[in-house]
Amino acid sequence: MALQETLLSPAIEAKIMNYNIIRKDNLQNERSVGGVAILYLQNLPSKPVTLNTTRQAVAVQVQIKTLMTVCSIYLPPSQTIQQSELDALIRQLPPPFIILGDWNGHSPFWGSTDSNARELQIEKLMSDQNLCLLNDSSHTFFHLPTRTFHTLDLALCSSSQL
Numbered sequence: 001m002a003l004q005e006t007l008l009s010p011a012i013e014a015k016i017m018n019y020n021i022i023r024k025d026n027l028q029n030e031r032s033v034g035g036v037a038i039l040y041l042q043n044l045p046s047k048p049v050t051l052n053t054t055r056q057a058v059a060v061q062v063q064i065k066t067l068m069t070v071c072s073i074y075l076p077p078s079q080t081i082q083q084s085e086l087d088a089l090i091r092q093l094p095p096p097f098i099i100l101g102d103w104n105g106h107s108p109f110w111g112s113t114d115s116n117a118r119e120l121q122i123e124k125l126m127s128d129q130n131l132c133l134l135n136d137s138s139h140t141f142f143h144l145p146t147r148t149f150h151t152l153d154l155a156l157c158s159s160s161q162l
Helices: 083-091 117-128
Strands: 002-004 019-024 036-041 046-049 056-063 067-074 097-102 131-133 141-143 148-150 153-158
Touching: 002 097, 019 056, 036 056, 036 067, 083 117, 117 131
Parallel strands: 002 067, 067 097
Antiparallel strands: 002 036, 019 036, 046 056, 056 067, 097 153, 131 153, 141 148
């Protein structure tokens, strides 16, 4: 289970019976904002993947039918993300991998009715890194103030996964 915007702080111990958790909390001015986590069954052979990034991302390798890397990422809409940061993150993920996250990118390509600058970044990342989009154009978010649906959450995988 990949979670984004967990709003956890180091003082909060999160436990769910029979699951391991790997997480990266995000604190700003002593307040919890964002944050990511992955929960996975304790009985699955696994090992954490150390990521050298300032971005909100965590990864773990789990043995299911094959050894698979799972990454959870959160890219806040207000932050500027360098393309090189995303490329560097992808290069740290042992293939095959799947990245599940709140990318805050709007694109008709994955089901949004509008576009934003993050769209181009994600599409470039997919092209440059030979990633596959697993979304089926279903909406993943309802924006209450505007009463509009969006697709901000994306599942990307390495082409070696297909």
